[in-house]
Amino acid sequence: MPLGYLSASPSQQSSQFTALPELPTLAVVLRARRRKLERNFIRFEEWLIRGLNLAFKCLKCGKCCRELVIPIVLSDIELWVKSGRLDLLTYVTEREARGWARRLGLEHYFTFVMRRGGCPFYRGGLCSIYRLRPIACRLFPFAYSPLGITFHPWAERNCMGIGIGEPLNDDELREIELLAKTMLRELLALPYYSTFIKELLMEVRGPSKALPPGEADA
Template sequence: MGSGDGGLLKILFKNIDTNYLQTFFSLLHRSLPLNWSFLKTKVFSILGRRGPVCFHKRRKNLVLNLIKSEKVISYVSRVLTMNLLVPKNMRFECQRCARCCGDTSHRGRNLLLTKSEVEEISEKTGLSPLAFATPISNKGAYQYKMKKRGGKCLFLDGKACRIYDIRPLVCRFYPFSVCKKDNKYIFNFADDCPGIGLGEVLSEEVFEDLVTEAQFKLKTS
């Protein structure tokens, strides 16, 4: 769905806010959490992969039921009302240097883990949780920290991550961090990361994705 599809969406779903609909279809294309990959497959199978132009009444009603489900409404509404404060004209391109995967000469790095992340890593690797994670005294979402060998993450192999597809939230965020203050999500970045200043300027969508993924993961931990 592009920005020019707003009028068509308004005709097809005249009782639903157009901004909400455009965000819904945008999230489908981006395959965010909340099982969006599954939802995307389901919606596109209804659409026949040709977009809203091919709608007939039955198809429209099927998608309408999905759009109006309580969980989807809650999720899309959070994205629409998200208030971000992000670095302007921020460029970043990972250099695969693996500096973020452990301690450096001037900074120790704690790789914090949620309970659900520990369970997922354990399931995927076949290792017991205590083989790679240490419980910490924390009443928040982060209840473990990753064990290190020689100051580096146990799952670092040279400069490659052996659990990259299921890497923890703190790894997905790096070199960025976020805090919530006065209903705003404020992003900071690690200025010693060699990837900062390289590559294309990051869009606000990139930071939205990070926040929504964090919301989903921390809620389910």
């Protein structure tokens, strides 16, 4: 009922009612909205089922290694330093934040210098630093969302290994959750330790060498 209807004159009441949609039209609108709601619910149900069946098997196609620009966080660098692989730092560069990184509130982030073939450590169809690969690589194709672990949006569109193999067991799921939360926490804290990483990279390369430019943007 329109506001002011009770205080309006009979003629005004009549004119206000004529402005309302006719009942058949209203029924059509309600049916359309119900169908839209049902479609959205089906999409949500499909997404939830995928989340509950996190099955994945790497087919070693190398598409992610060739196309994705992955973030490098403090835990990655700590692992390389402890493993005596300071040479890996010479492949690290700082990149302007775009897309997901900008949405996290970052202005810059660290990643590998990408070559025409993708990741500099993707050689002969294999990862040459597999044991020391960054958290982002160990986490892929999974991602962390407010509802829990799900598949990375890029992986859902491009990874043929999704849905193949056995779903994650409880131990694997806990490990993935730990990796995802660690990466998110360290990305959010990046402004507080980025200067340290820059100084470390400069020390490894020498004072006369600047950070190498990247060839692709995320």
